[in-house]
Amino acid sequence: MIDLVALDMAGTTIDDHGSVYLALRRAVEETGAPVAAEDLQHWMGTDKIEAISALMRLGRVPAETTTVMTAYRRFRALLDEFYLESPPVALPGVRDALATLRDRGVRIALTTGFDDSVANALLESLGWKVGEGELLDAVVTTSQVKAGRPAPYLIHHAMELTGVDDVRRVLAAGDTIVDLQAACNAGAIAVGVETGALTREQLERHPHDYVLRSVAEIPELEEARV
Known part of the structure; x- marks a missing residue:
């Protein structure tokens, strides 16, 4: 038992209609880092700040703290927008x-x-x-x-x-x-x-x-x- x-x-x-995937991908790609589907899936489920940092590095964009936090705030804004459009x-x-x-x-x-x-x-x-x-x-x-x-x-x-x-x-x-x-x-x-x-x-x-x-x-x- x-x-x-x-x-x-x-x-x-x-x-959540895939909103987390879409918001995370878009927030990272807006930093200039390309995001491979396999890499995105690998980092799903982890802490989102950690995921953004890792995906930026994989995309060969320096994961500086200020840039990461800007991307995280963008992720949050996108997620709020997507959840408003398609509530979980x-x-x-x-x-x-x-x-x-x-x-x-x-x-x-x-x-x-x-x-x-x-x-x-x-x-x-x-x-x-x-x-x-x-x-x-x-x-x-x-x-x-x-x-x-x-x-x-x-x-x-x-x-x-x-x-x-x-x-x-x-x-x-x-x-x-x-x-x-x-x-x-x-x-x-x-x-x-x-x-x-x-x-x-x-x-x-x-x-x-x-x-x-x-x-x-x-x-x-x-x-x-x-």
């Missing part, structure tokens, strides 16, 4: 799956490569809240940890916040390679989901315990049953 599920946000539990929604079946897990006594945490301000705006748009009687037990962002994925800190801090002390009873799921890497680094059950940009075959090339069509299938896993 698992005590905690730690789930990525955009592309895993939330359909919960992926099909996700809310019901989380409610089922809650009914079984499993704690629910969201983890993300966003900072507090972006994550909180996303949750507000969905009406998802943290607390007793609410859908979520915790939300962990890059504002709260020393390093984002693939470091295990987002997951471990979710354990702290929810009072879970056995990592073997934690399931961590996401739609990117760094989600799987973070889950493995944390010692959790590592689950990839196909609701993001990667196919099952692409996810299965990396260490994992399961690859599912979506988070909606988690309650069907043996580990998630009472």
Whole structure:
């Protein structure tokens, strides 16, 4: 039995219509750095300032602090614009799956490569809240940890916040390679989901315990049953 599920946000539990990909690519390309699709996918799921720095360097543009922060502010502005045009929604079946897990006594945490301000705006748009009687037990962002994925800190801090002390009873799921890497680094059950940009075959090339069509299938896993 698992005590905690730690789930990525955009592309895993939330359909943001690809806005993060588009905003990140455009913000970096406006610095003069070309962005290869493979590089963009590799850095998705990580802290966004770190992602911008890495993508600029890969595009042979000096990642100076002021330039990176300007690009990050541009990323935030673009993301706000895209979310206003196409508001994020919960992926099909996700809310019901989380409610089922809650009914079984499993704690629910969201983890993300966003900072507090972006994550909180996303949750507000969905009406998802943290607390007793609410859908979520915790939300962990890059504002709260020393390093984002693939470091295990987002997951471990979710354990702290929810009072879970056995990592073997934690399931961590996401739609990117760094989600799987973070889950493995944390010692959790590592689950990839196909609701993001990667196919099952692409996810299965990396260490994992399961690859599912979506988070909606988690309650069907043996580990998630009472």
